[in-house]
Amino acid sequence: MFKIRTRRAALAGVALAASSALVLTGCSGGGSEPAAEFDPDEEVTLDLAFWGNDVRAEMYDEAIAAFNEEYPNITVNTQFLGFPEFWEKRQTEAAGGGLPDVMQFDYSYLRQYSENGLLLDLTPYLGNIIDTEPLSENILQIGVVGDETTGIPTSTNAWGMYTNPALLEQVGVEEFPGGTWEDYNDWMAEVTDAAEAAGVELWGGTDWTGRIQNFEIQQRAAGEDLFTPEGEPNFTEEDLADFWSQGDEIRTDGSVIGQQRLEEVFPLSGFDSALTASELTWDNFGAGYLGNLGEGYSELGLVAPPVTEEGAQDLYLKPSMLHSIAATTDHPEASATLLNYLVNAPEVGEAFGTNRGIPASETQLDGAELDPLGEQIAAYEESISDRLGDAPPVPIVGYGTLEEKFRQIGQELGYGTITVDEAVEQFFAEMDVVLNQ
Structure with a gap:
């Protein structure tokens, strides 16, 4: 009304x-x-x-x-x-x-x-x-x-990383100390292995290659925003293929929560279902996470995302x-x-x-x-x-559509129903439609 x-x-x-x-x-x-x-x-x-x-x-x-x-x-x-x-x-x-x-x-x-x-x-x-x-x-x-x-x-x-101190204490793993994306993968595997040993259903995190924001900060670390001020793509098919390929191992070795388990708890995420110990997201999501986690979870950790290149101004407000x-x-x-x-x-x-x-x-x-x-x-x-660097150009008209397509493709990669090359082809086809409508 x-x-x-x-x-x-x-x-x-x-x-x-x-x-x-x-x-x-x-x-x-x-x-x-x-x-x-x-x-x-x-x-x-x-x-x-x-x-x-x-x-x-x-x-x-x-x-x-x-x-x-x-x-x-x-x-x-x-x-x-x-x-x-x-x-x-x-x-x-x-x-x-x-x-x-x-x-x-x-x-x-x-x-x-x-x-x-x-x-x-x-x-x-x-x-x-x-x-x-x-x-x-x-x-x-x-x-x-x-x-x-x-x-x-x-x-x-x-953009930041929320962690769950109560769950980390339960399985005896320290907070993510920072480092590269490979270091983050290793930390997630450590959490998952410790949880399995303790008989706890918990994973270190989620496949981070399913979020366009993680692709964005890696591109910004190389000095490129996703789109130019004129609204043209500022990345190549090879750039996107390289990004999605970084998730090949964690999608298959069990160190991150599987796509089917995520579907079972939807519309909650793995993090606010207390099934993952970390989540890369916008920092204003914290109150929602605490509300969904409910009784027994009174605090969250909040740390910087993994580093692609030391000294790069990859983040922004x-x-x-x-x-x-x-x-x-x-x-x-x-x-x-x-x-x-x-x-x-x-x-x-x-x-x-x-x-x-x-x-x-x-x-x-x-x-x-x-x-x-x-x-x-x-x-x-x-x-x-x-x-923190300069904010990227104002989002192109239709950016929300592309963000959702990126997420959907990430799900398909998680299920193993498409290859990285097919994922790249799908995304660029969708981007062509959005930019030329």
């Missing part, structure tokens, strides 16, 4: 029609010559849209209440939906030229909306209305599409979400003022904590009260600072 929260004004009548089949069309942007400051006496009403639930809506209410103490002349009407419905609604609005003034935005949609001229270029507001001092250059670059900044991250996550402004807004300066508050204000950090991830802004992080897991994730992201 489409939910509306109105502060200081009632929002009359909302059309609920939404269709994911609509094609996004470009719109002429407002505010091409923005003022350096927002007039504090101007009475303005803005629409703010986000995905989430009632809990997040209450957090936004608290944040907007604090915002109105500083800007009592700006009325903010908030609208929220579940994630799929949110994007269906945005597509309908985009086709009709009526996007909300300010939007919570997902990274996977940023290129699509930006290249269609639907989002306001925030570059002229950076350093004046939008305070950039609390945001690192790496963070700011995340929201750049072409030569325009069309999104500002609210929070970040990074990915936005959990961003905030963007519609190109058609009638109030670009006021919208930028609201966006700045939602990204930087310590009061917003206090309202949200880690609900949106670890705050990207230093001032907002200072205002957030982190739970133990949040503190652990923040410490982890600080610990990998030497491995």
Whole structure:
């Protein structure tokens, strides 16, 4: 159901029609010559849209209440939906030229909306209305599409490795000490062998070649992102074949959990089913893992992924979400003022904590009260600072489709139903369709 929260004004009548089949069309942007400051006496009403639930809506209410103490002349009407419905609604609005003034935005949609001229270029507001001092250059670059900044991250996550200390203690194996991918394979085999000796159903991990992110960080270690800024593939069939071939041994020697066992516990993973001692994933997955593991598991380990090449900046901070402004807004300066508050204000950090991830802004992080897991994730992201490079170009349109195809091919490799050469052929065929549709 489409939910509306109105502060200081009632929002009359909302059309609920939404269709994911609509094609996004470009719109002429407002505010091409923005003022350096927002007039504090101007009475303005803005629409703010986000995905989430009632809990997040209450957090936004608290944040907007604090915002109105500083800007009592700006009325903010908030609208929220579940994630799929949110994007269906945005597509309908985009086709009709009526996007909300300010939007919570997902990274996977940023290129699509930006290249269609639907989002306001925030570059002229950076350093004046939008305070950039609390945001690192790496963070700011995340929201750049072409030569325009069309999104500002609210929070970040990074690729890492979760481990299960309770299970490792049970089988008498120490935490993964770090090292190469081969070292990681050896460690997983050690865990699996120790578990078998102890009569425990446990494996060291999962076949890591089934995740496109592991391919990505290996490519970045060689100095190449997966795709160029123009959206062209930046890897060859040989590169992909070499990557998938690294899993040949662990897929057959029993050191990682088998594909059939994973299917039996789906939709849980081997890790949050307490069947594997490690999992390579985004660091903001920790709370979900603890929730699924349930009673008896009160903490997780969080360490850096294996190293492909010493000294390489293979990791990067990915936005959990961003905030963007519609190109058609009638109030670009006021919208930028609201966006700045939602990204930087310590009061917003206090309202949200880690609900949106670890705050990207230093001032907002200072205002957030982190739970133990949040503190652990923040410490982890600080610990990998030497491995953090510039974020890759904004994902190509259709990246989600390719990520899912990569995962499906990984499953087939796990079952042994296709060869590496066949896997490469399938992926490149799918990529050709996505890039040329």
